[in-house]
Amino acid sequence: MDFITGKHISRRTMLKGMGASVGLPLLDAMIPAARPWSRSEAARAADGTRLVCIENVHGAAGCNDLGAELGLWSPKEEGKDFDLSLSSMQPLDPFRKYLTIVSDTDCRMADAFQPSEIGGDHFRTTAVFLTQAHPKQTEGSDLFVGTSFDQIYAQRFGDATPIPSMQLTIENVDQAGGCAYGYACAYTDTISWASPSQPLPMIRDPRAVFEQLFGAGGTAEQRAERLRTDRSILDWVMGEMNGLRRQLGAADRQRLDLYTENIRELEQRIRRIEQQNTSGDEREIPEAPVGVPDSFSEHMHLMFDLQVLAFMSDTTRIFSLKMGRDASPRVYPESGTDSPYHASSHHGGREDRVRDFEKINRYHVSMIPYLLEKLQSVSEADGTLLDKTMVMYGSAMADSNLHNHIRCPLFLVGGANGLLQGERHIRADAGTPMANVMLTLLHKLGIDDIENFGNSTGTFAV
């Protein structure tokens, strides 16, 4: 599934010899060897840090008392000479130069505050990860949690690219028993919140991601024409909406206005993609992927491919990615255990079962090097895309056997434009909110005028 092969095959060649290669996502062979979308020097100078926020539900085996003792997540050593050989993060060892592990921070906003909230941890935790705020218990549209980390960054700097940010997911959200105990499904469906009351839907189909990035159509002319058409339809839709507005009640009108805002944003996006498509050098756009792959790793790899493509073409700089769903019964046959994810996370603190769960944690982390390799293979003027990217990976759950939220797993990987020194393991003092880490990262990312994020109590030296 490795698509950035360094060997350039044009679409035409591809079709001539198609006998062998059809069936694979055509991305594989289509990335030209050299970076195709060179931009002006000025644009390159303004290159912001690319951000990928990855959520993994159910914490980690190493965040359980026994698991910690066995060193299944945090290495024993702090500082530079940490040993990952026992840890689920071991697959990251080849990239340790880029790795910052932050151990022992808490996500207490996922705790129950009221009696009615007790037991609802699985239905709150996802919403807490990037907001570090406490979700309001409701099944209705009066959702309330917080603006998420990725969105704060996107709202400040997302303007630089055609699409401010994108949200991806791996697992289906269609699960009737999946959100309960008085919590709306939106809290479990997404990790990105444009405002405390505005969850952003996450896309699962790689094809849909692709068409958002580049537009639909087979040739540059087709794409241009279709984008133009889309824009004129949107103009007209806005007019129609205004007409409709008169006949509606107050609440409907408010909702309609929200749609209108979104349409305006969409228009902007299309306009910018149009501009980007027509400016600069000729762009070679790879063939679109088809459908959702069955296998978890294939799906992850394809989503990573698309993220790399988006970064290369500078269509967006910010992604959030949800790897799974809380209380998911998914089995990962490639991980080496066939226990379902949720059942396995309730390991009862028994060593053999803790170790079994750890296999899944390690398997999940083992997806990340693929992204890092791809980023590293794309050279920028003065380095690689990996040097410009910050990947944040974590969970607002710690010991999922107890449903607790203290000493949660979190690591940062990638050169992050020099914002992080890398090759470091930092252990936080007991009781440090994860929000402190995120606040500090926001400062580093250039949002230095905010003093609080979620339940932060201060900054944190990373």
Added chain:
Amino acid sequence: MNAFASAAFVAGLLLLGMAGPAGVGAPAFPVPSHSAAALGDDPEAVNEVVQEYCVRCHSETRRRGDLVLETFDAASVASSPENALVAERMIRKLRAGMMPPAGVRRPEASVLDDVVLELESTLDEAWEKNPEPGTRTFQRLNQAEYASAVKDLLGIEVDVGAFLPLDTKSANFDNIADVQMPSATVMEGYLRAAGQIARLALGDPDAEIANTIYRLSRIQSQRDQVEGAPFGTRGGLSVVHNFPADGKYVFHIMPYNAVEGEVFGRTFGTEHIEISIDGERVALLEIDRWMRESEPTGLNIRTDSIQVPAGPHRVTAAFIRQFEGELDDLIRPIDHTLADGQIGIGYGVTTQQHLQRLTILGPFEVTGVSDTPTRRYVFSCRPTSPAEARPCAESIVSRLATKAYRRDATDEDVEGLMSFYDEGEERGGFEGGVRLALQALLASPHFIFRMEEVPDGVRPGEIYEISDADLASRLSFFLWGAPPDQELIDLADRGDLSDDDELERQVLRMLADPRAEALGGRFAAQWLRLQDLEKIHPDALSYPYFDETLAEAMHEETVHLFNHIVHEDRPIIDLLSADYTFVNERLARHYGIPGVLGTEFRRVEYATEQRRGILGHGSILTLTSHANRTSPVLRGKWVMEVLLGAPPPPPPPNVPDLDETEGAEDGRFLTVRERMEQHRANPACSSCHNMIDPIGLALENFDVTGAWRERDGGNLVDPVGELYDGTQLAGPTDLRNVLLSRPEVFYRIFTENLMAYALGRRVEYYDMPAIRRITRRAADEGYRVSEFILGVVNTPAFTQSRAAQPVVAQTPVTTS
């Protein structure tokens, strides 16, 4: 549980209708099986019962179930939303017989019945004086509705999952308005869909070369002919594919590989796959059984390019059947699925090849777009001179808009769309113009949103009747999951639809229409959570006969039974008690029912009582199991949530998993039951599990896949238990009988779900009086399904709405 979120605008409404607590008479409705003599109209007596039996646990200090009853007053239950909410929660638990819990002192059953009746009659009378229709924001077409609207409009089936983000569910359903949050991604999805569908529907001479992959699951049986495939074939797949243009297409097939990358089933001999279009063979491909995945071409086999005309055509890729009858192998892989890839390379076992996927690539060398049913329908006129073009387009656009907008299209509607015709006509002539107008129409807010008009002069907070056009849409999306047909649109246009008799006539007409099958496929399937079946993959070694073919049959059985009940207008209780079901050969074999052959579903009668109703359906029993063992807890929880409407509270953290309890003792394996009992010895767990587990344990004779079993791990299954109300259970029949002995609970939960689905909003506490009225009235007609449906359609919540207040800005949750 927080089922009834209180809505601010209702505050005080209940007060208006109530002169005071006095004047509450005996229940005004006949209630089967118990009378209301003892406590009658005496709220004080109710208070005494509550004080004596309930407040010990439901006190300010203990707050069991997050419910405090110390200051409860039966006389004022209708005086505020908070009180009404508490009373409805009490009614629910008491009706289900769950309170007071086992082991705690309980009054006589008749006393509790009287308490319930008193609470219900107080609330119901207040509601009758001041019925509350509630409100919600407008809906947008979800994935399923969008697909059926497109099918209705253009006659083509599209995979909308490729465009629209997944629908967020609430209260079981995917059509709940307030969780359909606006986002740029959603709007982008509709926009992209509009472009693709317009091109697909009318054909596209500029169609780009694209590939479409159809996959088959590993665990799908490929032994028999599949639906839609020609006779004389086995396995493979058969799909209706939309070809965008006349041109050449290439078909690729890929067989499944065994473990090391060789073709699965290569020991069988040479096999052939036939590709057919609309039943005609267009290619026969030989599968080289020695090919390997590691070769440069992998396991791909392709046809030459084949000319196919535009439009939807049935494409089948299936193996040529080489023999009939039973196999006489020493080892017989059950149903020959691919659950175990290893056997596919050994000799001595008959393993046949499996198709993994079919890819359709094209078009190349487009020659044009020939006639298709959709084009014939859309192009109802053809201009013969330039002067005729625009008027012809106008008539087409006007006709399509009326259908798509679910009301008569106005001149303005047509004018707006015609500007796209003009734009498209410049670039692509007459057809290009119509196509662009269609694209705009599919992106129009009139199509994708289901707006409901508030009549002039209605102020926020006032109740109004919804318009006939909106009523037509509510009806058709409820009963058909699709837009209204011309008859409904015409009736609405004349203002006749809201007439009581006409409304009833239309409901009955719609229920008799095949489109009403959406009630089974969409409503019942979501209510009963059949979609969870897809997530369960029983362990291949313990349950080798389980495959997707069987899972699909299970799903179909339950949907089929529900649709049968609707179609025949049977009493809804049949869902629990039916002594018949619908099976095909595969499922009949699974249940041990003899004499059913072929893939067609047909009605069979049960010889014994064990499997009656949905509690004996493989679908329900499988979706409530783990991969490697049954789960009495999940089964009990499912019954409590889905059939009783009283979900158990969430488990406390740090619950050791059942698997942690030792699986064997004294040299024998423990049954699931014994392991659970060990597990339940923990008092933190037992208070709830005493309620949940016996329900599930009564179903222990059904294994993970719903097959009947006498033994579990070598030991006899012991399904005996005591229900929360003290009833002794000794198997599925007893459990069913207990549920049937409190049918009112089932009728209400059914009505509640029906309401939520019909209205596109969650049912709130103030809907409960309406629900009780529906079930009361249905009683007169023997609880036939149509009575419930008519009841919902006639309820104020369906025909009226309350003009909403603007939403007040949110305040953040205070954090501790």
